[in-house]
Amino acid sequence: MAALPNLGETLWGFTVTQLGTIHMLGAKTVEFFHEGSGARLLYIQNDDQELGFNIIYRTPQKDETDTNHVLEHLILSSCQKYPSRDIFFDMDSKSYSTFMNGLTDNTHTSYPLCTQSQEQLIRLMDVFLSCMESPEFLREKNFFLREGIRFELDSPKGPLTLQGTVLSEDWGHLTDIQENADSFTAKALYPHMEASNLLGRAHLHYRQLSYDRVREAFYRNYRYSNCLVVLYGAMDFSRILEFLHKEHLSFTKQKANPRAELPYKYKKPQTGFRTLIQESPAYKGTPVEQAAIIDYAIDLSNSSQEELIYWDLFAVLLDHDASPWHKYARNQGINNIMEAYLDLALPLPALKFRLRNGEASQMEEFKASIGKGLKEIKACGVSNRLYQATLKENRLTNALTREAAHLGYSISEEIGRYWSVTGKTDYFQLYEYAFNKFSSDRSQSIIKMLAAKALEPQTSALVATLPSPGLAEQLENERKRYLAETFASLSEHKRTRLVEETRSFRQWNARDWGCMNFLIEPESLPLPPPPAAFAKTEAGSITCYTAPAPVTGVGSYQLCFNLSPISQGDLAYLSLYQLLLTELKTLRYTVEQQKTLEQEYLHECTFDEFYPEPEAGLYSYPQMSVSWYGLTEDFSQGLNFLLEVMGGSDYSDIPTIIQVLEKYLPDYDLSRTDNASALAFSLAEGYIRRESRFRNQLNSQEIFYFLKNILKRMKNDPDFGRSVSEKLRELSRSILCGSPLIFMAAASEEVLAAIQTQAISRLGQLKAAPRRSFLPYSFPPQRQxxxxxxxxxxxxxxxxxxxxxxxxxxxxxxxxxxxxxxxxxxxxxxxxxxxxxxxxxxxxxxxxxxxxxxxxxxxxxxxxxxxxxxxxxxxxxxxxxxxxxxxxxxxxxxxxxxxxxxxxxxxxxxxxxxxxxxxxxxxxxxxxxxxxxxxxxxxxxxxxxxxxxxxxxxxxxxxxxxxxxxxxxxxxxxxxxxxx
Known part of the structure; x- marks a missing residue:
């Protein structure tokens, strides 16, 4: 890789202002300042071949019309140098890019792209920057009418309709109760302040959204002295800087001192504690029981950036099932999904505690459980095992950073958010410093201090968000009334003119014109690489796949269990079996111990079902896979723990099984889905793939009603509860004792042989169950x-x-x-x-x-x-x-x-x-x-x-x-x- 410049050195108008290192990325960093334009640029240099670019602007939400979001769409629609109907989609559909987007947040707007070609990167950067400098929407209002909002009228007799891309997107979130809860919490924390304005609310404020607002936002925010450029990966950075200076930044002269550009300052929040109960739009027939969200939020706007990193780490501890907070909540009879996290999506940072699938009547006891947990932590900290497991999980997460896709995007987004509120770019250096300090705090003085602060917040709020069936229809009717009233207020002349404007817009919108001046030559594309080397060996009934990888200290693992010994009629119990993992005590571990060990040994552990197609040959049978990451030094302990949990749960504990079902059942209801796209995809895939039909059968809406029925019957019939217990024990034995078994591992070559030996030794101890014969699985035909x-x-x-x-x-x-x-x-x-x-x-x-x-x-x-x-x-x-x-x-x-x-x-x-x-x-x-x-x-x-x-x-x-x-x-x- 090219040598980096020294501090104070100037290259193509860019002066080096800071040098750094990001260890988790294997990267060196250089921060530049371009005095002529006022732009700041951060280059993150490592050996990643997927290159990244991001330009980020500070764009505070001045209101809730979603103006910044509309502007984000308009910026990449067209420009003078690259005229097009939509240059973003020209680039997205006709370039060698692996990731491209425009993203609006509550404090900033960013325009990231990734590609495996430097030539493609430069050409796309030219389009992006040309759009930032001279977007066509400033001269052609039709772009706003398409992307933002417009009236349409086909006939002077009506009806009048309201259209627009962003309006449609926001309206699609009308019944998103979590998004609405975030908004209500912001309103309670920061009443009548700009800090309460969140993006994505145009469906509630469409009357105020206008072309003039969008133009004003552009002139207020889109200048180089208000931006950060981030470059990432193994690139010829000198060539990139030359391109930026010669083609763009040298033509920009700032009127004011560019160093005076500071982050947007919000007003200081009003002190005090506020309570709020609000209704979230829902359609008629929507269930209201166990459907509320309760938030307790603490304003952290007075915290330093280093302290916010500690708050983030503290929230991870609080969020754990073994934390004092969760213990007190369980003791108070709170049996809901709860989470604690540092909310940086709000304009001002907040520590948030959230209870899902609840009732408004739980508000006070929820807040009380938080107080009790914080008091214990203030006095005693948390258990050392939980503290160390959390630190190990964070170290593992850091070590696996390079496994994520499109790092040039995700890393720059994190830095961009930090820069938008601080004016600095050293987020990851600060994070690594703070994490090391947190890790070495053996007395837990930091979290004790944070708990004390959280117990006496200056500004906090307790908010319940309840689904309100019929409110969605009410808002839809309100929109219809608004359109009817607007139509009635139009004179005949204005109606005729609007009909003509509608026709004119549609003619413009139907035109097909674009630009391709950013293309590279297909002949320059690389050939697909050959598959990475791996070994496949047989050890009795165990098939082992192992692949050496250029990593140190971490590994990726997967086990595939044969489900053939389970009758198709009993497959529905597999969902209950998976749900109960780590929720019931075993002979060796309590539930709290299991939660801690899972965090320590089974990173990102996921269970999945698949049924390979006939092409798999001997492996074409129904399987359940378990995949996880872990430190290679912990592999043996992790595997032993996994098998203990899978085979040793106490299924006679019927009261706990009932509690677990009550807690998690609402999450199995696909009618509440917040990802309808994934549901449509999986159902369509099920028509053409047996594997998908199998997976869909085990994760369908029928499973929700199956579990709902089991819960009801277990509550009312002890004999039925005992039969369920026996069914689960039988299922557990069938899974663990079924053969063949498949094991996969990718890790450093130095440890791979030892990992395989340990896996064969431990898995070989599983006793094979007597073979039972069932008819092959059949699946009901799905309609086309x-x-x-x-x-x-x-x-x-x-x-x-x-x-x-x-x-x-x-x-x-x-x-x-x-x-x-x-x-x-x-x-x-x-x-x-x-x-x-x-x-x-x-x-x-x-x-x-x-x-x-x-x-x-x-x-x-x-x-x-x-x-x-x-x-x-x-x-x-x-x-x-x-x-x-x-x-x-x-x-x-x-x-x-x-x-x-x-x-x-x-x-x-x-x-x-x-x-x-x-x-x-x-x-x-x-x-x-x-x-x-x-x-x-x-x-x-x-x-x-x-x-x-x-x-x-x-x-x-x-x-x-x-x-x-x-x-x-x-x-x-x-x-x-x-x-x-």
Whole structure:
């Protein structure tokens, strides 16, 4: 890597102001100041080949019209140098970028991008910066009308409607009770202050949102002296600085001293304790029992940044089930999911305690439990075992930082938030210093001090947020009344003019123009790398996969248990079995001890079910996998602990089982889902993949009602409770004693052999159970066109196309799919249909592609557009240069950045599933060969595949039932899982 400049050295107008190191990234840092423009720049240098760029502006929320969010959309719509209908989507769909976005927060707005090509990085940076300097929306109001808000009128007789991309996105969060709880808590902590203004609230303040507000926000915030640029990865930074200086920053002259640019200062909060009970919009029929959120929040705006890091670490301790707070809450009979965290998403920092799935009547006892827990910590601290386990978990998290995707984005976001409120860039240096200090505080004086402060806060609030069925409809009707009143107030002349303006806007919005001056040549794309080396060995009934990785001290592990010994009728109990892990005592450990040991030994431990397709051969049987990270020195202890928990739980403790079900049952209710997109995707995938049908069966809404029924019967029938206990014991034995077993590990080559030996030795001690014979699992057929009604204001739709067994399908067809998304789906569904977004993506290892729409107010028109997507490809006006752009994008989607542990685990899992990485690489390589002469065959192939594929819509009942003829089946998840 290139040598970094010294302190005080100037390079292309940038003067070095600070040097540093971020150990968890294996990185050195250089902070620069560009005196001519006032811009600050931080370069984070390490050997990561996925390069990152981010430009971040301070953008405090002056109100709740979501103006900054609208502005974020407008900035990357078009500019003088790169004129386009939407230059962001031009870049996103036609570049070799691995990540790209615009992100609005409550204190800042950022524009990150990542790519594995420096040439692509520079070209995209030029577009980003040109948009910051001269966005086209300042001259063309139609961009605001599209992205923000507009009236539409088709006829002088009405009706008047309200449209806009950001408005649609925000309206989709109407019933998001957690988001509403955050807003109510901010209002209680900071009444009548700007610090209470949160983003994403345009659906409640659309009357005040205006073009002039957005223009004012741009001129107030978007200048180089109010920005931070972050560069990340193994790049030629001198060339980047030269580009920035010559092409952008040297043309900017600041009127004021750029060093005077300081973070925005909020007014000092009003002191005192405030209580608030508020209603969150919900639709009629929404359950209200065990549905409230209670927040107790403490303002921390007087804390230093170092203290905030301590508060963050303290919150992790508080959040643990073994903390004094959780103990007192349980002793008081509070049996709810609770969490404690440092909330930095608010404009001012706060320590927040949250209770979910509760009742308003719990407010006082919830607050009392917090007080008791804090008093104990103030006097005695926490148990040394909990303290050390938390520190170890943090060290492991730090050691695994490089495993995350798009680090140039995530790291710069953390630094950007910190810079927006401090003007500094040394967040990670401060974090590492503070963490070391916290770790060496053996007397726990820091957390005792923090507990004392939390017991006597200057400003705090206790807030309950309750779902209010019918309030969502009331707000929808209020919007209709507003539109009716506005329409009635318009003169005939104004109505006629608005009809013409609507027609004119639609004509402008239907135009297809863009820019591709940022493309690199597809010939420069790298070949897919060969799969990482791994070994596969057999030890009796145990299959071991091991892969050496260039890491030190940490490993990634996975166990796969055979579920075949379990009858299909008993599979529903698997969810209860997994739910109870670490919730019941074992012969060796109490529940509190298990929670602490899990934190220490089983980092990010997850359970999953999968049923490999027939291509897996001998491994094509139902399995349950357990995956985790851990320190390699702790592997043996971690494995022993895992097996103890899986096989040693006390299932005779029926009262505790009932308590656990009462606590967690609401989280199994998919009708309350906050991720309808994932639900639509998994259901659609279930139509084409046995593995997904199997997983869906074990994580469906039926499981919620199954657990609900078990809870009811266990409460009323002791004999039934005992039968459930026996069923769980039998299930546990079947899982642990079933063979064969599969073990996977990726770790340093120096320790890998020892890890395999330890695994074989311990797993070999599991006693094989007598083989039982059951009929093969069968799954009820799923309808091709399905809709699910949930608690939502809009729709999420997914259509899948399966090409796994289609030997005629080629990688070169995928760029045409992305062209269809960019030139057909997005214009029809987003620009003209009012959805937040729409597009297409693909998954070569899984063998399918997907069409999708998000926060979509429509149903029928979207389905109609999807159904014709393949045919639309045939008539797309395409040049080879445009196709080159889609080749770049397809290649970026297909060729994921390599991660030391994650990539190796991925290759081993492919081998287990019978997926040939060489075939995948051949399809990826073929993407580069797409030519215009392939267009008609791609259209025919994709259309034929889509006609056989599934489509699933998840969303609002009224919208779905209005178009019920579009579906083969409609299921209401809110009403005892009934078909409509």
């Amino acid at each position: 066109r399905m809709a699910v009604c949930v608690e939502a204001a809009s729709q999420e739709t997914r259509m899948l196309g399966d090409f796994r067994k289609n030997s005629q399908f080629k990688g070169r067809y995928l760029p045409f799919l992305l062209a269809c998304a960019d030139k057909y789906l997005k214009p029809s569904i987003r620009y003209q249909g009012g959805a937040y977004d729409s597009g297409a993506d693909f998954y070569i290892p899984a063998g399918y592609f997907s069409l999708w729409s998000s926060a979509d107010p429509d149903v029928k028109s979207t389905l109609n557009i999807f159904s014709k997507a393949g045919a639309a490809i045939a008539s797309l006006p395409l040049t080879q240069r445009e196709l080159d752009g889609y080749i770049l994008n397809a290649y970026a989607q297909a060729l994921l950045p390599a991660k030391a542990l994650g990539s190796r685990m991925r290759f081993m899992l492919r081998d287990l599933a019978g997926i040939d990485t060489k075939s995948i690489n051949l399809m990826i390589e073929d993407i580069r060969h797409a030519r215009l002469e392939d267009q008609q065959e791609a259209a025919r192939m994709i259309q034929a595949i889509l006609e056989k594929g599934p489509v699933v819509t998840v969303g609002n009942e009224r919208s779905i039932l209005k178009h019920r003829s579009c579906f083969d089946e409609i299921v209401d998840y809110r009403q005892d899982f009934r078909s409509i």
